[in-house]
Amino acid sequence: MAPEGQTKKQFVLLAETFQTLGDPSRLRIVWALSVKELCVGEIATLLAMSQPAVSHHLRMLRTLRLVKVRRDGRTTFYSLDDEHIERLLHEGAKHVEDLLV
Amino acid sequence: MAPEGQTKKQFVLLAETFQTLGDPSRLRIVWALSVKELCVGEIATLLAMSQPAVSHHLRMLRTLRLVKVRRDGRTTFYSLDDEHIERLLHEGAKHVEDLLV
DNA sequence: AACATAGATAAGCACTTGCTTATATGTTTA
């Protein structure tokens, strides 16, 4: 877990993970999913984004396993993949809180 | 701290924070600084990057207060700004570890 | 089977980003 212990592959994945969370649209999606599971259409409506844009972002989030999928008929539900993601958000939020004090 | 409690400004800052950590070069710099305080030249040598590139990235890291500065004569030392940054890295690293299992 | 619905993918464009080269600022030493 120490920096020295990171393999190159882990390192690249970590950068990609942060990069993926670093886009405002994707962060809003992840935020929304941290509240509850949502389907594509709900996300698009809720965040006032086009459906293709949402799908596009969800694909990236899926690729890095930040979100997971559950299919029910022709509806596809998304939720956060694991508890690390939520902790990552909150750890980041704490840092940002400090910035504004 | 819940998503609903985030102001717009906090939200934007959070996205910028992740985005800043999402660049491989900057992540390498932050990684290195999580081991120990380093000056600009040391970082450039250690990571085989040009001095202007390192300065450029450090400026961004400074802007988001991910790193802090200490000047000693004509040498400028950088280190992680607070303990949140280190936790953010480690939380991310844990997620990535899970990806590779 | 034909149609409707939910979502995924593709192509193309406007915009952003990170790097390099060149130069400027600021601090120490001769």
Added chain:
DNA sequence: TAAACATATAAGCAAGTGCTTATCTATGTT
């Protein structure tokens, strides 16, 4: 004060990114 050293900044370019419009796939309904 002039020269040397450490770092910061600026301009410009190549590459990457996110959005839109258009289309495709898959599941469900009649």
